[in-house]
Amino acid sequence: MLSTIRFVARHPVLRVYALLLFVSACAGGAMHPYMALVAIDTLNMSGQGFALTMFVSTLTSLVFGVTIGIVSDFAGNRRRMMAILMALGVAGAGLIWLVQSAWMLALSMIVILPFANIAPLVFAGTRMEADEMAPDEAASVNSIIRTTMSAAWVIIPVAVAFVLQTGGFGVMNVWLVTALLFAVCLGLVLLFLPKTARAGTAQGGLAVYFAALKELAHPGIFLRLAAVSLIVAGEWLNGYLQTLVIKTTLGGSLSDAGFMASGVALMEIPFMLAWAAGLRRLGAVNTILAGAALYASFLVLMGSATEVWQVHALIPLAGAGAAALLSVPLSYFQDLFPGRPGLGTSLSPIEGFIGTGAAAAVFAIGTHVTTYQGTAFIGAGVMVASALLLIAIERCVPLPDKSMAD
Incomplete structure (x- = not known):
């Protein structure tokens, strides 16, 4: 490192x-x-x-x-x-x-x-x-x-x-x-x-641009993108839930919510460096799966908390999971298109769009049928299911032939 x-x-x-x-x-x-x-x-x-x-x-x-x-x-x-x-x-x-x-x-x-x-x-x-x-x-x-x-x-x-x-x-x-x-x-x-x-060294033009869009829509690419986006949606969902759980459900203050947000952001920095060091051994897919497991655990424990201090105690766990989910998917996307990092990078805004949309849907449905903490449990379930989906896709769905880019 x-x-x-x-x-x-x-x-x-x-x-x-x-x-x-x-x-x-x-x-x-x-x-x-x-x-x-x-x-x-x-x-x-x-x-x-x-x-x-x-x-x-x-x-x-x-x-x-x-x-x-x-x-x-x-x-x-x-x-x-x-x-x-x-x-x-x-x-x-x-x-x-x-x-x-x-x-x-x-x-x-x-x-x-x-x-x-x-x-x-x-x-x-x-x-x-x-x-x-x-x-x-x-x-x-x-x-x-x-x-x-x-x-x-x-x-x-x-x-x-x-x-x-x-x-x-x-x-x-x-x-x-x-x-x-x-x-x-x-x-x-x-x-x-x-x-x-x-x-860049690739030849440009409208034909190349539309060919690149076609590659992004390939099932092997899009299914991987969708699975990772649904995993990351758990983090977006927590952005909606965390303050509500602390202030509304547990009776905390805005200062308590601010301390949680700043604490997690601060913890993300050393954990990002740690995940970067571990990438050489784990690889991008396993790192994303580990981050999903950690963050899903955080959502479950936040959903089970009865006091504000219990949520604050989860700052290291949330920081560890968030660090992996914030920093590693980009490298995973770039690895899907060797030699064309820009094309891989273009998947990141799509991931954000799908992830925020999925988080909003889970929040709307979850808060309609249960509490804020219950919605955190639902979010954890979505993350785990999406992680299992990513494993299945990696094993069963091939990537596009590299000759498509020629």
Whole structure:
């Protein structure tokens, strides 16, 4: 593990990629916790209007995430693409701060900010920079780079809240902070990302693009994607349940819920490094299965808790499971398309879309027929069933012939 960390720290491109991912995640951490508050309380957008805005924004992000992942394999200048995306981030957040109206928020969230996402380019580029490594070693590099995103979410939401509260600044200033962070990313790309950074070697064009989409729809690929997405849905479900269980069911406070969220995010960092080290022995599939088992156990124990401290005691278990499910699926997807990391990376936004949709469905059905804690049990069952499905798919469903890409 230490040798892999040293490899990342000494590599001129990977070092910048890690910093870029950290700062861009800081930008997300600055704006996401306050979106509903800004839209509804400050800009007087209706609840239905905000929900519609976020839904359409999710669709835009999905389409763009898949597209940029595919295009990155034959991009002639990945550095230029990153600069353009970060410039859009500055523009999107800056316009919301300057205009301060509901229609500008909706326009930016749907048309501009979904494009301010360099994660697909960073992860595809990371895999290409590590292409001479064994797959499991390259996956370890990916996991280390991914750790920077969790570090950002541990630090930035608390820091922004502290600055806004102590400085007496209005909540709209989160968009100024976001714009400045995107500007820092733009500066990092232009000043420190070497112009000699590797670009894709595949030939591009619409024919290649649609052929790539066809590959993503192959049963061997899609079934694996669906199984992993349903496993990860358990984590999304907990995002809905955790605060409700702590505050509503167990009588805790918002501080108790915040402590749980921050504690899990903090624990994810060392566990991501540990899973990265274990990837060489376990492999991506077994690591995902182990993460599913740990996180399902956490959901069962949270569903059985009778006191808030019992939920807090589960922080290490939740952190261990979440670390595997956050960092390893990306490497698993990239391994499905050797030599084309961008195409594998394009599965990640689809995973997020399926996972959040499945989590919302489980939450709606579960809370209709049982309690919040009962819904946690249902979520654990979905995770276990999906893990068994992934095992069956790996054994019985072949991957597409590599000649399809030719």
